[in-house]
Amino acid sequence: MALSLKSVQEGELLQGEEIKREFSPHPLSFFGLQSLWLFLAIWGIFLWWLVNSAYWSDFSFWLGKNVLVNLSISILWLMGIIIAGVIASVIMIRWRILFIYLSIFAVGVILSMWIGWVEEMGLFVPAYSIFISFIGFLAIEIYRRSHKYIITNLRIIFRGGILWKKERVLRYDKITDLGISRGILGRIFGFGDIIPITQSGFGLGNDGSFAAGGISFRASRKISLVGITGGKKEVQIPRARTYYELHGAYPYDKIRKLIETLVQESTVATYQKEQVELQKRMVDLLSKNEGSGGALSKTK
Secondary structure (H helix, E strand, C coil): CCCCCCCCCCCCCCCCCCEEEEECCCCCCCHHHHHHHHHHHHHHHHHHHHHCCHHHHHHHHHHCCHHHHHHHHHHHHHHHHHHHHHHHHHHHCCCHHHHHHHHHHHHHHHHHHHCCCCCCHHHHHHHHHHHHHHHHHHHHHHHHHCCEEEEECCEEEEEECCCCCEEEEEEHHHEEEEEEECCHHHHHHCCEEEEEEECCCCCEEEEEEEEEEEEEEECCCCCEEEEEEEEEEEEEEECCCHHHCEEEECCHHHHHHHHHHHHHHHHHHHHHHHHHHHHHHHHHHHHHHHHHHHHHHHHC
C-alpha cells in the first residue's frame, strides 16, 4: 500500500511500519457542539419572527416607549440563552458553555450600543446571532479537521487540537478492550466512536451521582441543629478526549474490524514470544543438566 504523508511525515514511521488507514472524524460526529451554535441562530430568528408578529405589536403598544420594547427583546434574548446554556452545561457536564453564551450576549449588547443599534434590537439580535452561529460552525469544522487518526500495522497514532496539539501513540499489545459509542446519527450515517482501553485503565472515565438531604430543628430559641446525609455512586464507562479516541470513525464497521484484527494478531504474536522464551529456558536448563552430568562422569 502506498504511504500517505498527509499527517505522517517521512521518518516518523518505524522500520517495517505501514499505514493501513488514515482518516479524520465524520463531519456529523461533532453535531453536539454544532447544535450549540445552531441554537443561537434559531433563537435569533425566532425573536425576529416574534417581534414582527401581531402578538408583539399588541405587547409593544402596551409598553409604549421604544426603550422598553428594546429592553424587553434583550431580556427575552438573555432568558433563552441562559436556559439553553444551563441545559447544555448539565447534559455535557461543561459549565463553560453557559459562560460562553453569557459572553456572547454581553459582547452583543456592547456592540449594539457601539454601532448605535441599541434601538433596533429586533433586527440586531437575529443578524448578530446568525453571524456568531456561522463563526461557531466554522470553528468547530476547523477543530474537526485538526483531528487525524493513523492506523498502522504496529500502532495507532491519535492527533488533534488547533492551538495546543495533542498526540497519543498506542501499540496494539497494550489494548485490552474496545469501548464503542454510536448515537442515532452514527447509526444512520455509518460512523461511531471507538475508544481503545489499555491495561492501565486509560480510556475509562467515571460517572458519579450524588444525593443529599437535610433536616433542621430548633432545640431552643438560640440554637439550631442541622443534619445532612448523602451518598455517591460511581460507574466506570469508556470515555476519552476526541483526540485520544477514534472519534467519528467512518466507515465504522471496516475500521472496527481492522483494529480488532490488528489487536488479535498482536496478542497472538505476544503469546508466541512467550512460548519461544519458555522453550529457550528449557533448552538452557537441559544443557546445564547435561554439562553437570558430563562433569560428574569425568570425576568418577
